Amino acid sequence: MNIQNNPALMEQLAASYALGTLRGGARRRFETLARDNASLRAAALIWQSRLASVAELQAQEAPSPAVWTRIENLVRADKQAQATQAARAPAKLARGGWSSLGWWRGAAAAGAFATVVAVATGLNLNTQLRGQVQELSAQLSATPDIQYVAVLADDKAAASMLVTFDPKNKTLLLKRVGAFQEQPDKSLQLWALPPGAGPRSLGVLGAEPVIRLSADGSDVRNVPMLAISLEPKGGVPPGRGPSGPVLFKGALIQTPAL
Numbered sequence: 001m002n003i004q005n006n007p008a009l010m011e012q013l014a015a016s017y018a019l020g021t022l023r024g025g026a027r028r029r030f031e032t033l034a035r036d037n038a039s040l041r042a043a044a045l046i047w048q049s050r051l052a053s054v055a056e057l058q059a060q061e062a063p064s065p066a067v068w069t070r071i072e073n074l075v076r077a078d079k080q081a082q083a084t085q086a087a088r089a090p091a092k093l094a095r096g097g098w099s100s101l102g103w104w105r106g107a108a109a110a111g112a113f114a115t116v117v118a119v120a121t122g123l124n125l126n127t128q129l130r131g132q133v134q135e136l137s138a139q140l141s142a143t144p145d146i147q148y149v150a151v152l153a154d155d156k157a158a159a160s161m162l163v164t165f166d167p168k169n170k171t172l173l174l175k176r177v178g179a180f181q182e183q184p185d186k187s188l189q190l191w192a193l194p195p196g197a198g199p200r201s202l203g204v205l206g207a208e209p210v211i212r213l214s215a216d217g218s219d220v221r222n223v224p225m226l227a228i229s230l231e232p233k234g235g236v237p238p239g240r241g242p243s244g245p246v247l248f249k250g251a252l253i254q255t256p257a258l
Helices: 007-019 024-035 038-050 065-087 089-094 101-141
Strands: 148-153 159-166 171-176 186-193 200-205 210-214 225-232 246-254
Touching: 007 024, 007 038, 024 038, 038 148, 038 159, 038 246, 148 225, 159 225, 159 246, 171 200, 186 246, 200 210, 200 225
Parallel strands: none
Antiparallel strands: 148 159, 148 246, 159 171, 171 210, 186 200, 186 225, 225 246
16 A cells, blocks of 8 residues: 555554554554655654643542542451451361451452552543543644645754644744754754745744744745755845755655645
């Protein structure tokens, strides 16, 4: 199957990869395909970005007071059963020990206590999971409308910058996904590489992990490639092309409509 011709499957696999539910051989095959498929790499990075905050959604939920009351009652009953068992120990030994009613009551109380603890823990985890799902759904609903995406890589094909364009908010969002960090006296500058024309600056990048640049649809429409060059602090003056080396580049891809 050519995954490139099945956008829905591509999105599903990328989401499963980011969530960690794609495992074993399937996960290795996905990684192999992603190395040669820019669209698949971009989809995986977008989903990883969307789900990056899931680990922070661990809201603390206290069990109901009734659960603790039941646990306390069972603990008290267990202690009483143990005391009764100790008091009847001589008689129990004389009768063979294991037939003692007190021993069985104590065992039953201990088992019930373990069951209540397991139920309370399960309720707590289920409540947390429901809260996580609701929070995640709200976040995904508020996700910007991404129409273009690019994964900019170095000359060794190592991804260094994820670029997305949101026409609704007229924003280019750049997220550093590599380890490169420019020196304080240098700046990274983003360039559009339109066909049949010279490079056009889309903005100078700050040093933050996530950078937002204002852009219009005309800035990225019909632009097949983006590039990032290393420039003196503050970037190249308007009207001029790159003066420093091009560090990262990649295809700008229009995302499929699902």
